[in-house]
Amino acid sequence: MKCIIVDDEPIAREGIRLLVDEIPQLELLKSFNNAESAAEFIKDITVDLIFLDINMPGINGIEFAHSIPKHTLIIFTTAYSQYALDSYEVDAIDYLVKPIDSIKFRKAVNKAIVYHSLLINEEKKRVDSIEDEYIFVKSDRKYFKVNLDDILFIEGLKDYVIIQMNNQRIITRMSLKAINELLPTSIFFRINKSYIVNKNHIESFDNNDVFIKNYEIAIGYTFREDFFKDFTNNKSL
Template sequence: MIKCIAVDDEPLALKQISSYIERTPFLDLQASFDNAMDALQFITENKIDLIYLDIQMPDLNGIEMAKSLSNGPQIIFTTAYSEYAIDGFKVNAIDYILKPLDYASFFKASLKAQSFLERNTAFSENLQANSNHLFIKSEYKIIRIEIGDILYIEGMREYVRIHLANAKPLMTLLSMKKIEEKLPSASFMRVHRSYIVNLQKISTIERNRIIFNDVYIPISDQYKEKFQSFIDNNFLI
Protein backbone atom coordinates (compact mmCIF):
# COMPACT_ATOMS: atom_id res chain seq x y z
CA MET A 1 0.00 0.00 0.00
CA ILE A 2 1.14 3.52 -0.80
CA LYS A 3 0.87 5.77 2.24
CA CYS A 4 -0.35 9.18 1.13
CA ILE A 5 -1.79 12.49 2.28
CA ALA A 6 -3.92 15.15 0.56
CA VAL A 7 -3.26 18.87 0.91
CA ASP A 8 -5.70 21.49 -0.41
CA ASP A 9 -7.10 24.68 1.10
CA GLU A 10 -10.42 24.26 -0.74
CA PRO A 11 -12.73 22.08 1.41
CA LEU A 12 -14.65 20.56 -1.51
CA ALA A 13 -11.48 19.75 -3.47
CA LEU A 14 -9.87 18.24 -0.36
CA LYS A 15 -12.93 16.10 0.30
CA GLN A 16 -13.00 14.94 -3.31
CA ILE A 17 -9.33 13.99 -3.54
CA SER A 18 -9.56 12.22 -0.18
CA SER A 19 -12.53 10.19 -1.39
CA TYR A 20 -10.63 9.27 -4.57
CA ILE A 21 -7.71 8.02 -2.47
CA GLU A 22 -10.01 5.95 -0.26
CA ARG A 23 -11.64 4.20 -3.22
CA THR A 24 -8.29 3.28 -4.84
CA PRO A 25 -7.14 -0.17 -3.66
CA PHE A 26 -3.39 0.47 -3.62
CA LEU A 27 -3.60 3.82 -1.80
CA ASP A 28 -3.76 4.33 1.97
CA LEU A 29 -4.92 7.78 3.09
CA GLN A 30 -3.02 8.70 6.25
CA ALA A 31 -4.39 12.23 6.70
CA SER A 32 -5.71 15.29 4.87
CA PHE A 33 -4.77 18.93 5.46
CA ASP A 34 -6.08 22.34 4.44
CA ASN A 35 -2.66 24.00 4.74
CA ALA A 36 0.96 23.19 3.94
CA MET A 37 2.41 23.90 7.40
CA ASP A 38 0.36 21.22 9.16
CA ALA A 39 1.16 18.79 6.36
CA LEU A 40 4.90 19.42 6.71
CA GLN A 41 4.72 18.77 10.44
CA PHE A 42 2.91 15.47 9.82
CA ILE A 43 5.52 14.41 7.25
CA THR A 44 8.37 14.95 9.71
CA GLU A 45 6.70 12.58 12.17
CA ASN A 46 5.34 9.92 9.80
CA LYS A 47 6.54 7.94 6.80
CA ILE A 48 4.63 9.13 3.73
CA ASP A 49 5.19 7.86 0.20
CA LEU A 50 3.01 10.23 -1.83
CA ILE A 51 1.38 13.67 -1.53
CA TYR A 52 -1.58 14.94 -3.54
CA LEU A 53 -0.73 18.62 -3.32
CA ASP A 54 -2.63 21.74 -4.33
CA ILE A 55 -0.45 24.54 -5.72
CA GLN A 56 -2.33 27.73 -4.93
CA MET A 57 -2.55 27.97 -1.14
CA PRO A 58 -2.04 30.86 1.30
CA ASP A 59 1.12 31.31 3.39
CA LEU A 60 3.06 28.45 1.78
CA ASN A 61 2.02 27.29 -1.69
CA GLY A 62 2.47 23.81 -3.10
CA ILE A 63 5.60 24.60 -5.11
CA GLU A 64 7.28 26.13 -2.08
CA MET A 65 6.29 23.17 0.06
CA ALA A 66 7.68 20.73 -2.51
CA LYS A 67 11.00 22.61 -2.60
CA SER A 68 11.29 22.29 1.17
CA LEU A 69 11.07 18.50 1.00
CA SER A 70 14.58 17.12 0.49
CA ASN A 71 14.41 13.47 -0.57
CA GLY A 72 10.87 13.40 0.75
CA PRO A 73 7.64 11.83 -0.50
CA GLN A 74 6.73 11.82 -4.17
CA ILE A 75 4.27 14.48 -5.33
CA ILE A 76 1.25 14.69 -7.60
CA PHE A 77 0.09 18.28 -7.97
CA THR A 78 -3.56 19.22 -8.22
CA THR A 79 -4.17 22.61 -9.84
CA ALA A 80 -6.67 24.60 -11.85
CA TYR A 81 -3.90 26.15 -13.94
CA SER A 82 -1.99 24.17 -16.56
CA GLU A 83 0.82 26.76 -16.68
CA TYR A 84 2.02 25.42 -13.32
CA ALA A 85 2.97 22.12 -14.95
CA ILE A 86 6.48 23.33 -15.82
CA ASP A 87 7.06 24.48 -12.23
CA GLY A 88 5.80 21.12 -11.03
CA PHE A 89 8.24 19.13 -13.08
CA LYS A 90 11.09 21.39 -11.97
CA VAL A 91 10.59 20.02 -8.46
CA ASN A 92 10.41 16.46 -9.84
CA ALA A 93 6.68 15.98 -9.37
CA ILE A 94 5.48 12.66 -10.75
CA ASP A 95 2.42 14.20 -12.40
CA TYR A 96 -0.21 16.90 -12.09
CA ILE A 97 -4.00 16.71 -12.26
CA LEU A 98 -6.05 19.62 -13.57
CA LYS A 99 -9.10 20.78 -11.66
CA PRO A 100 -11.99 20.17 -11.75
CA LEU A 101 -10.83 16.72 -10.69
CA ASP A 102 -12.17 13.55 -12.24
CA TYR A 103 -11.42 10.02 -11.11
CA ALA A 104 -10.03 8.85 -14.47
CA SER A 105 -7.28 11.50 -14.42
CA PHE A 106 -6.64 10.84 -10.73
CA PHE A 107 -6.32 7.08 -11.28
CA LYS A 108 -3.98 7.51 -14.26
CA ALA A 109 -1.64 9.76 -12.24
CA SER A 110 -1.81 7.39 -9.26
CA LEU A 111 -0.83 4.42 -11.41
CA LYS A 112 2.16 6.41 -12.60
CA ALA A 113 3.14 7.04 -8.97
CA GLN A 114 2.67 3.36 -8.11
CA SER A 115 4.96 2.31 -10.95
CA PHE A 116 7.64 4.81 -9.90
CA LEU A 117 7.53 3.80 -6.24
CA GLU A 118 7.65 0.10 -7.05
CA ARG A 119 10.75 0.63 -9.21
CA ASN A 120 12.33 2.72 -6.46
CA THR A 121 11.61 0.06 -3.84
CA ALA A 122 12.98 -2.69 -6.04
CA PHE A 123 16.15 -0.70 -6.58
CA SER A 124 16.64 -0.19 -2.84
CA GLU A 125 16.00 -3.84 -2.08
CA ASN A 126 18.49 -4.89 -4.72
CA LEU A 127 21.19 -2.41 -3.79
CA GLN A 128 24.20 -3.67 -5.66
CA ALA A 129 27.51 -3.98 -3.90
CA ASN A 130 30.77 -5.82 -4.34
CA SER A 131 34.17 -5.53 -2.73
CA ASN A 132 34.93 -2.25 -4.51
CA HIS A 133 31.80 -0.16 -4.92
CA LEU A 134 28.06 0.18 -4.45
CA PHE A 135 25.26 2.06 -6.22
CA ILE A 136 22.77 4.27 -4.44
CA LYS A 137 19.90 6.49 -5.52
CA SER A 138 20.26 10.10 -4.40
CA GLU A 139 18.33 13.16 -5.61
CA TYR A 140 16.79 11.24 -8.52
CA LYS A 141 20.18 10.04 -9.74
CA ILE A 142 21.95 6.70 -9.46
CA ILE A 143 25.42 7.28 -8.07
CA ARG A 144 28.36 4.90 -7.81
CA ILE A 145 30.36 5.10 -4.59
CA GLU A 146 33.73 3.53 -4.03
CA ILE A 147 33.47 1.64 -0.76
CA GLY A 148 36.98 2.67 0.21
CA ASP A 149 35.92 6.35 0.07
CA ILE A 150 33.28 5.94 2.78
CA LEU A 151 34.24 7.37 6.16
CA TYR A 152 31.06 6.64 8.05
CA ILE A 153 27.31 6.30 7.56
CA GLU A 154 24.79 8.22 9.61
CA GLY A 155 21.23 6.99 10.13
CA MET A 156 18.44 9.59 9.86
CA ARG A 157 15.01 7.96 10.27
CA GLU A 158 14.15 6.40 6.88
CA TYR A 159 17.29 7.84 5.28
CA VAL A 160 21.01 7.39 5.61
CA ARG A 161 23.70 10.00 5.01
CA ILE A 162 26.92 8.59 3.57
CA HIS A 163 29.96 10.65 4.50
CA LEU A 164 32.83 10.40 2.03
CA ALA A 165 36.53 11.20 2.27
CA ASN A 166 36.75 13.57 -0.68
CA ALA A 167 33.18 14.52 -1.58
CA LYS A 168 30.00 15.95 -0.13
CA PRO A 169 27.79 13.58 1.92
CA LEU A 170 25.05 11.78 0.01
CA MET A 171 21.51 11.12 1.25
CA THR A 172 19.53 8.08 0.17
CA LEU A 173 16.23 6.49 1.19
CA LEU A 174 17.53 3.34 2.85
CA SER A 175 17.57 1.77 6.30
CA MET A 176 20.72 1.30 8.37
CA LYS A 177 20.02 -2.41 8.50
CA LYS A 178 19.83 -2.71 4.72
CA ILE A 179 23.06 -0.86 4.00
CA GLU A 180 24.85 -2.67 6.83
CA GLU A 181 23.94 -5.97 5.19
CA LYS A 182 25.49 -4.86 1.90
CA LEU A 183 28.79 -3.57 3.25
CA PRO A 184 31.77 -5.92 3.81
CA SER A 185 31.79 -6.82 7.50
CA ALA A 186 35.57 -7.02 7.55
CA SER A 187 35.79 -3.28 6.90
CA PHE A 188 32.60 -1.81 8.35
CA MET A 189 31.16 -2.00 11.84
CA ARG A 190 28.10 -0.54 13.48
CA VAL A 191 29.18 1.28 16.63
CA HIS A 192 25.94 3.06 17.47
CA ARG A 193 22.27 2.89 16.56
CA SER A 194 22.89 5.81 14.19
CA TYR A 195 26.44 5.13 12.95
CA ILE A 196 28.37 2.64 10.86
CA VAL A 197 32.10 3.34 10.50
CA ASN A 198 34.77 2.29 8.04
CA LEU A 199 37.30 0.54 10.27
CA GLN A 200 40.06 1.18 7.74
CA LYS A 201 39.56 4.95 8.05
CA ILE A 202 39.78 5.21 11.84
CA SER A 203 42.82 7.18 12.95
CA THR A 204 41.83 8.54 16.38
CA ILE A 205 39.75 7.17 19.26
CA GLU A 206 39.16 9.23 22.38
CA ARG A 207 37.00 8.35 25.40
CA ASN A 208 34.75 5.89 23.59
CA ARG A 209 34.42 8.22 20.63
CA ILE A 210 35.77 7.82 17.11
CA ILE A 211 37.01 11.09 15.61
CA PHE A 212 36.64 11.82 11.90
CA ASN A 213 37.99 15.32 11.27
CA ASP A 214 35.89 17.42 13.67
CA VAL A 215 33.09 14.88 14.08
CA TYR A 216 32.89 12.77 17.24
CA ILE A 217 31.05 9.47 16.79
CA PRO A 218 29.98 7.79 20.04
CA ILE A 219 30.46 4.08 20.66
CA SER A 220 27.34 2.89 22.44
CA ASP A 221 27.31 0.20 25.14
CA GLN A 222 25.48 -2.19 22.82
CA TYR A 223 28.44 -2.28 20.38
CA LYS A 224 31.34 -1.51 22.74
CA GLU A 225 32.45 -5.09 23.30
CA LYS A 226 32.59 -5.92 19.61
CA PHE A 227 34.48 -2.73 18.81
CA GLN A 228 36.92 -3.29 21.67
CA SER A 229 37.62 -6.75 20.29
CA PHE A 230 38.55 -5.16 16.95
CA ILE A 231 40.91 -2.75 18.72
CA ASP A 232 42.52 -5.50 20.81
CA ASN A 233 43.17 -7.61 17.72
CA ASN A 234 44.90 -4.72 16.00
CA PHE A 235 46.72 -3.18 18.95
CA LEU A 236 50.51 -3.22 18.97
CA ILE A 237 52.22 -3.49 22.35
Protein backbone atom coordinates in the same frame (compact mmCIF):
# COMPACT_ATOMS: atom_id res chain seq x y z
CA MET B 1 1.75 3.75 -0.65
CA LYS B 2 1.24 6.11 2.27
CA CYS B 3 -0.19 9.42 1.14
CA ILE B 4 -1.47 12.76 2.42
CA ILE B 5 -3.69 15.48 0.94
CA VAL B 6 -2.75 19.16 1.18
CA ASP B 7 -5.46 21.56 0.01
CA ASP B 8 -7.03 24.62 1.62
CA GLU B 9 -10.50 23.83 0.23
CA PRO B 10 -12.59 21.35 2.32
CA ILE B 11 -14.65 20.22 -0.68
CA ALA B 12 -11.50 19.54 -2.71
CA ARG B 13 -9.96 17.53 0.14
CA GLU B 14 -13.07 15.42 0.44
CA GLY B 15 -13.21 14.82 -3.31
CA ILE B 16 -9.60 13.62 -3.40
CA ARG B 17 -10.21 11.47 -0.33
CA LEU B 18 -13.04 9.67 -2.12
CA LEU B 19 -10.79 9.05 -5.12
CA VAL B 20 -8.00 7.74 -2.87
CA ASP B 21 -10.42 5.36 -1.14
CA GLU B 22 -11.09 3.68 -4.48
CA ILE B 23 -7.45 2.64 -4.92
CA PRO B 24 -6.39 -0.19 -2.58
CA GLN B 25 -2.66 0.51 -3.03
CA LEU B 26 -3.08 3.88 -1.32
CA GLU B 27 -3.25 4.47 2.44
CA LEU B 28 -4.39 7.96 3.37
CA LEU B 29 -2.60 9.05 6.54
CA LYS B 30 -4.03 12.54 6.95
CA SER B 31 -5.37 15.64 5.20
CA PHE B 32 -4.14 19.21 5.74
CA ASN B 33 -5.51 22.63 4.87
CA ASN B 34 -2.06 24.27 4.69
CA ALA B 35 1.50 23.42 3.76
CA GLU B 36 2.95 24.42 7.13
CA SER B 37 1.05 21.69 9.00
CA ALA B 38 1.93 19.12 6.35
CA ALA B 39 5.62 20.06 6.61
CA GLU B 40 5.58 19.40 10.37
CA PHE B 41 3.87 16.04 9.82
CA ILE B 42 6.39 14.69 7.30
CA LYS B 43 9.29 15.54 9.60
CA ASP B 44 8.48 12.43 11.66
CA ILE B 45 6.31 10.32 9.37
CA THR B 46 7.39 8.75 6.08
CA VAL B 47 5.03 9.79 3.29
CA ASP B 48 5.33 8.23 -0.16
CA LEU B 49 2.94 10.47 -2.08
CA ILE B 50 1.41 13.93 -1.61
CA PHE B 51 -1.67 15.20 -3.43
CA LEU B 52 -0.78 18.87 -3.36
CA ASP B 53 -2.74 22.00 -4.20
CA ILE B 54 -0.72 24.98 -5.46
CA ASN B 55 -2.63 28.19 -4.81
CA MET B 56 -2.89 28.22 -0.99
CA PRO B 57 -2.49 30.93 1.67
CA GLY B 58 0.94 31.11 3.27
CA ILE B 59 3.39 28.69 1.68
CA ASN B 60 2.08 27.70 -1.73
CA GLY B 61 2.35 24.21 -3.19
CA ILE B 62 5.37 24.92 -5.40
CA GLU B 63 7.34 26.38 -2.48
CA PHE B 64 6.42 23.44 -0.26
CA ALA B 65 7.38 20.93 -2.97
CA HIS B 66 10.95 22.28 -2.99
CA SER B 67 11.33 21.35 0.69
CA ILE B 68 9.98 17.81 0.81
CA PRO B 69 12.22 14.70 0.88
CA LYS B 70 13.50 13.57 -2.50
CA HIS B 71 11.74 10.21 -2.37
CA THR B 72 8.33 11.66 -1.53
CA LEU B 73 6.39 11.86 -4.79
CA ILE B 74 4.01 14.67 -5.73
CA ILE B 75 0.80 14.83 -7.74
CA PHE B 76 -0.37 18.42 -8.05
CA THR B 77 -4.11 19.02 -7.83
CA THR B 78 -5.09 22.56 -8.74
CA ALA B 79 -7.73 24.69 -10.42
CA TYR B 80 -5.08 26.66 -12.32
CA SER B 81 -3.46 25.20 -15.43
CA GLN B 82 -0.86 27.98 -15.69
CA TYR B 83 1.28 26.36 -12.98
CA ALA B 84 1.97 23.25 -15.06
CA LEU B 85 5.43 24.37 -16.16
CA ASP B 86 6.42 25.15 -12.57
CA SER B 87 5.51 21.61 -11.57
CA TYR B 88 8.26 20.20 -13.78
CA GLU B 89 10.87 22.04 -11.72
CA VAL B 90 10.10 19.81 -8.75
CA ASP B 91 9.75 16.58 -10.80
CA ALA B 92 6.07 16.13 -10.04
CA ILE B 93 4.60 12.80 -11.12
CA ASP B 94 1.56 14.48 -12.65
CA TYR B 95 -0.51 17.65 -12.76
CA LEU B 96 -4.28 17.30 -12.39
CA VAL B 97 -6.63 20.21 -13.01
CA LYS B 98 -9.81 20.46 -10.93
CA PRO B 99 -12.46 19.16 -11.20
CA ILE B 100 -10.37 15.99 -11.23
CA ASP B 101 -11.42 13.23 -13.58
CA SER B 102 -11.34 9.82 -11.87
CA ILE B 103 -9.70 8.11 -14.87
CA LYS B 104 -6.91 10.70 -15.03
CA PHE B 105 -6.52 10.42 -11.27
CA ARG B 106 -6.04 6.66 -11.46
CA LYS B 107 -3.54 7.01 -14.31
CA ALA B 108 -1.52 9.51 -12.27
CA VAL B 109 -1.55 7.23 -9.23
CA ASN B 110 -0.49 4.24 -11.34
CA LYS B 111 2.52 6.24 -12.56
CA ALA B 112 3.39 7.07 -8.96
CA ILE B 113 3.09 3.42 -7.89
CA VAL B 114 5.41 2.26 -10.68
CA TYR B 115 7.99 4.97 -9.97
CA HIS B 116 7.86 4.33 -6.23
CA SER B 117 8.48 0.63 -6.84
CA LEU B 118 11.51 1.44 -8.99
CA LEU B 119 12.94 3.70 -6.28
CA ILE B 120 12.52 1.06 -3.58
CA ASN B 121 14.04 -1.69 -5.74
CA GLU B 122 17.02 0.50 -6.61
CA GLU B 123 17.68 1.23 -2.95
CA LYS B 124 17.31 -2.37 -1.85
CA LYS B 125 19.99 -3.43 -4.31
CA ARG B 126 22.48 -1.51 -2.19
CA VAL B 127 21.91 -4.03 0.59
CA ASP B 128 22.95 -7.11 -1.32
CA SER B 129 21.64 -9.66 1.14
CA ILE B 130 20.35 -9.93 4.66
CA GLU B 131 20.66 -12.92 6.95
CA ASP B 132 19.78 -13.49 10.58
CA GLU B 133 23.15 -12.19 11.76
CA TYR B 134 24.61 -9.89 9.10
CA ILE B 135 24.06 -7.80 5.99
CA PHE B 136 26.26 -6.87 3.05
CA VAL B 137 26.30 -3.13 2.38
CA LYS B 138 27.66 -1.47 -0.75
CA SER B 139 29.98 1.48 -0.15
CA ASP B 140 32.84 2.88 -2.26
CA ARG B 141 32.27 0.22 -4.93
CA LYS B 142 32.78 -2.60 -2.44
CA TYR B 143 30.46 -4.75 -0.33
CA PHE B 144 31.09 -4.74 3.41
CA LYS B 145 29.90 -7.47 5.72
CA VAL B 146 28.17 -5.88 8.73
CA ASN B 147 27.15 -7.97 11.72
CA LEU B 148 23.76 -6.81 12.96
CA ASP B 149 24.90 -7.08 16.59
CA ASP B 150 27.70 -4.60 15.89
CA ILE B 151 25.38 -1.85 14.66
CA LEU B 152 24.75 0.79 17.32
CA PHE B 153 22.40 2.88 15.22
CA ILE B 154 21.72 3.99 11.67
CA GLU B 155 21.40 7.67 10.76
CA GLY B 156 19.64 8.96 7.64
CA LEU B 157 21.07 11.98 5.82
CA LYS B 158 19.02 12.90 2.74
CA ASP B 159 19.88 10.20 0.16
CA TYR B 160 22.41 8.39 2.38
CA VAL B 161 22.50 6.33 5.55
CA ILE B 162 25.35 6.11 8.04
CA ILE B 163 25.74 2.76 9.78
CA GLN B 164 27.45 3.47 13.08
CA MET B 165 29.38 0.75 14.88
CA ASN B 166 31.79 0.90 17.81
CA ASN B 167 34.92 1.68 15.82
CA GLN B 168 33.63 2.06 12.29
CA ARG B 169 30.99 3.83 10.25
CA ILE B 170 29.83 2.90 6.77
CA ILE B 171 28.06 5.34 4.46
CA THR B 172 25.88 4.04 1.64
CA ARG B 173 23.49 5.69 -0.79
CA MET B 174 19.94 4.65 0.12
CA SER B 175 17.05 5.93 2.19
CA LEU B 176 16.47 5.26 5.86
CA LYS B 177 13.05 3.89 4.99
CA ALA B 178 14.49 1.27 2.61
CA ILE B 179 16.99 -0.13 5.08
CA ASN B 180 14.40 -0.02 7.87
CA GLU B 181 12.15 -2.31 5.84
CA LEU B 182 14.97 -4.85 5.56
CA LEU B 183 16.10 -4.97 9.18
CA PRO B 184 14.52 -7.34 11.73
CA THR B 185 12.10 -5.49 14.01
CA SER B 186 13.08 -7.75 16.89
CA ILE B 187 16.42 -5.93 17.03
CA PHE B 188 15.94 -2.54 15.39
CA PHE B 189 13.53 0.30 16.06
CA ARG B 190 13.04 3.54 14.16
CA ILE B 191 13.09 6.08 16.92
CA ASN B 192 12.64 9.30 14.94
CA LYS B 193 12.59 10.44 11.33
CA SER B 194 16.40 10.29 11.08
CA TYR B 195 17.51 7.38 13.29
CA ILE B 196 17.10 3.62 13.66
CA VAL B 197 18.56 2.20 16.87
CA ASN B 198 19.70 -1.26 17.87
CA LYS B 199 17.58 -2.04 20.94
CA ASN B 200 20.26 -4.35 22.32
CA HIS B 201 22.68 -1.42 22.65
CA ILE B 202 20.33 0.97 24.47
CA GLU B 203 21.92 1.48 27.89
CA SER B 204 19.31 3.86 29.31
CA PHE B 205 16.50 6.18 28.30
CA ASP B 206 14.17 8.84 29.64
CA ASN B 207 11.00 10.40 28.30
CA ASN B 208 12.85 12.23 25.55
CA ASP B 209 16.08 10.43 24.64
CA VAL B 210 17.85 7.08 24.46
CA PHE B 211 21.51 6.69 25.36
CA ILE B 212 23.85 4.38 23.43
CA LYS B 213 27.52 4.55 24.42
CA ASN B 214 28.35 8.26 24.20
CA TYR B 215 25.45 9.02 21.88
CA GLU B 216 22.20 10.70 22.88
CA ILE B 217 19.34 10.20 20.38
CA ALA B 218 15.97 11.92 20.65
CA ILE B 219 12.74 9.91 20.73
CA GLY B 220 10.44 11.39 18.08
CA TYR B 221 6.99 12.43 19.27
CA THR B 222 5.14 10.21 16.80
CA PHE B 223 7.39 7.22 17.63
CA ARG B 224 7.29 7.62 21.43
CA GLU B 225 4.21 5.54 22.24
CA ASP B 226 5.37 2.57 20.15
CA PHE B 227 8.86 2.81 21.62
CA PHE B 228 7.68 2.57 25.22
CA LYS B 229 5.27 -0.23 24.39
CA ASP B 230 7.96 -2.15 22.52
CA PHE B 231 10.98 -1.57 24.73
CA THR B 232 9.43 -1.78 28.17
CA ASN B 233 7.05 -4.66 27.50
CA ASN B 234 7.79 -7.31 30.13
CA LYS B 235 11.23 -5.78 30.71
CA SER B 236 10.63 -3.11 33.34
CA LEU B 237 10.37 -3.47 37.10
